[in-house]
Amino acid sequence: MRLWPRSLLGQMLLAVAAVLLIAQAISAALLWQAAEARREASVLNAAAFAFIVRGEPRSEGDGRWRGEGRRRHLIDRFTRPLRIARTDSFAPLPGDEIDPERAEALRAVVEDQGMAVAELIVVERPIARDPYILDRPRLYRRLVAGDGEPRRVLVAALKRSDGEGWMIARVPIPPRQRGVIGSILLQTLVIYILLVGLHFLLLRRITRPLAALTERTEAFARTQSPDGQLTPDGPHDVRRLIAAHNAMEARIAALLDEKDVMLGAIGHDLKTPLSALRVRIESVEDEGERAKMAATIEDITRSLDDILSLARVGRASEPPERVDLAALAAAVVEEFEDMGDPVTLGQTTRMALPVHITWLRRALRNLIANAVRYAGGAEVALLREGDRAILRVDDKGPGIPEGRIAEMTEPFTRGEASRNRETGGAGLGLTLARAIAEQHGGELALANRAAGGLRAEIRLPLAAGTMPGADRKDAA
Template identity: 90%
Template sequence: MRFWPRSLLGQMLLAVALVLLLAQAISAALLWQAAEARREAAVLNAAAFAFIVRGEPRNEGDGRWRGQGPRRHLIDRFTRPLRIERTDSFAPRPGDDIDPERAEALRAVVEDQGTAVAELIVVERPIARDPYILDRPRLHRRLASGNGERRQVLVAALKRSGGDGWMVARVPIPPRQRGVIGSILLQTLVIYVLLVGLHFLLLRRITRPLAALTERTETFARTQNADGQLAPDGPHDVRRLIAAHNAMEARIAALLDEKDVMLGAIGHDLKTPLAALRVRIESVEDESERAKMAATIEDITRSLDDILSLARVGRASEPPERADLAALTAAVVEEFEDMGEPVALGPTTRIALPVHITWLRRALRNLIANAVRYAGEAEVALLRDGGRAVLRVDDRGPGIPEGRIAEMTEPFTRGEASRNRETGGAGLGLTLARAIAEQHGGDLVLVNRAGGGLRAEIRLPLQSETDSARKGAS
């Protein structure tokens, strides 16, 4: 399953969602950290308040507590310290969590208020295991109400410099604020709905005309017909793009029309005098000379037909027809067999595809004719290879030098240097086969066989079958 979407709209929305999720995660972590810092500061300030305000005598004469003490607005009802316990000795109990960091922080607060500290011990223990609280049932019931049995109490024991005993302050540690996460989740949901929804509307306005332009480009590439151009839509930049594409389409269509007119004129202007020559050579008395002249005219005519066909590939006036490729392959092989050529039909698979039947026949004939010309025989097969239909022609001829395989599909390139039709022709057969394969969204593959000979394959995509299967599954 693909996690990353393929469309621009999906990728942009997913990117916005991921960035927003990351930002909200960082925000949640910072808010949680701030809430924990406030909670910790409230506990330590409550303990300091107990030592400084409740554990110190008043100043003589002014009626005020010595020093200002910690800020009382940080001490809420959850961290209100219990009464100071005075004892001659103090030692942590088994299972207590001794916390030297809190002890250092609390020492700094107390000493900042003018109290000299000889020794300070801070531990954390469950409320249910504190003897001072257990000895006071009413206090225990109050602190242990609800989920209080799991609550902790901070026990801080302070011995002043020059003092004989210990002051023990107890501060209930408030539970962690659960509302922070809930508020963050609610905030994230609201932001997602607003931000992602707004981005969806904006991106949809951009991607809808782009999708239409893509479809229009694919249609034009298939038909070369400028009818049905898109009206400019969307943002200004997209409108300009559509307008430029329409102008380019119109220009390309005009050039192609001019080319077709020119090719028609060339075909007419050249074939007419060739036909006249063909009639005139009948008056030549020497039969050998007459045959040579006729062969030359036929050679020129076939070369002209190949050139005109190559120029017209991709300008089919009719849409592709769904055809049984196995039947098409068998029919072409039968044509060669009827002419007495050593062409054999190998394994075939039933595959139906929308194709330009006349053009595909022409491409297959060219590959078979090349194999027969250079190897004296050919074997034709139709296979399914993954997502492609493969029209394969094998021979046992000399093959093609590895360095010239790509070159052989270029126009007027032949394996044999002469221009004799019997030994090589004009060098347009493979070029035309490649152009027809590309017209169908496929390609022509040439490869030398391990046992000798050449393998030529027209590989056509089975995309239409894949789309039909997906529609059926949905």
């Protein structure tokens, strides 16, 4: 399962959502921490209020109670201290949680108000385990009423330096604020709707013309036709990009048209004098010399045909036609058999694909001709491997040195150094086969066989939309 989306829109939205989630999580943690700090301060202030105000009442003019009014408003209805209890001795009950940190904090508050503290013990226990509260049923019912959540009580026992006995203050510990998380979740939802929605609209305005431009570029790569150019749309930068791409398409198409015109002129200007030479050599009396001259002219003509064919690959004037590849392979093999070449047809699988029949037949002929020339024979097969159709040509020749396999598909590269057509040709056969395979959205693969010889494969995709000019349903 892919979690990271491929599109720019999906990646940007996911990034925004992830950052927002992290920010809201940090915000929630900070708010929760602040709420817990306020809750703790409220409990300690209530205990200090009980000791200072209720423990030993003073006159209104006593300066030590100047903070009384300020402290009262810090004590909410959940943390109002209970009546001070006095006892000669104090000992925590079994299971009490003695809290020295709270004791130090509470000591600092009461000593700041001028109360001398000899000893201070702070414990926390469930309300249901506190003897003082259990002895007072009405107080117990009032404290445990509410949402039913188990309540706890802070018990602080203080012994003054200038007095005898202990003062015991009890402060109900308020429940944790549930509304904090709910408000954060609601806030996150609202922010997600506004922020992610706004980003979606903005990114959609950018990515929609970019997606159209991508499809247009792919179509132009297949057809090299300037028809169907896009109308600039989207933000200013994207509109400029589309306009520049349209201008580039028009320029490329014009250059390709000029190239075709030039190649046609070259072919005509060269083939005409070659044809005239072919006629003139008939007057040569020496038959051997005449045959050599005719072979040279034929060699030049075939090389010229190969060069012109290589230059025109990808500029087919006709759309691809749906053909049975098995029948096409059998027809090409039959041509070589008719000429007496040892070419056999091996395993085949019936597959129909939209292809440029003339070009694909030319590529297969080149591979078989190479095998016949260098290895003395070939075996042709048509297989299906995953989502690809494989036109395979095997031979039992010497193969190709591993270090030269990649360069053998470059123009004018041959397996042996001579330029004799009988031993190697002009070195354009594999180059032309590779160009034709790529024209069909595939590739040419060369590899030495473990049993000896060379394996050449034209691998054509069966997926939709990979053939130049092919209907997407036909290419499926």
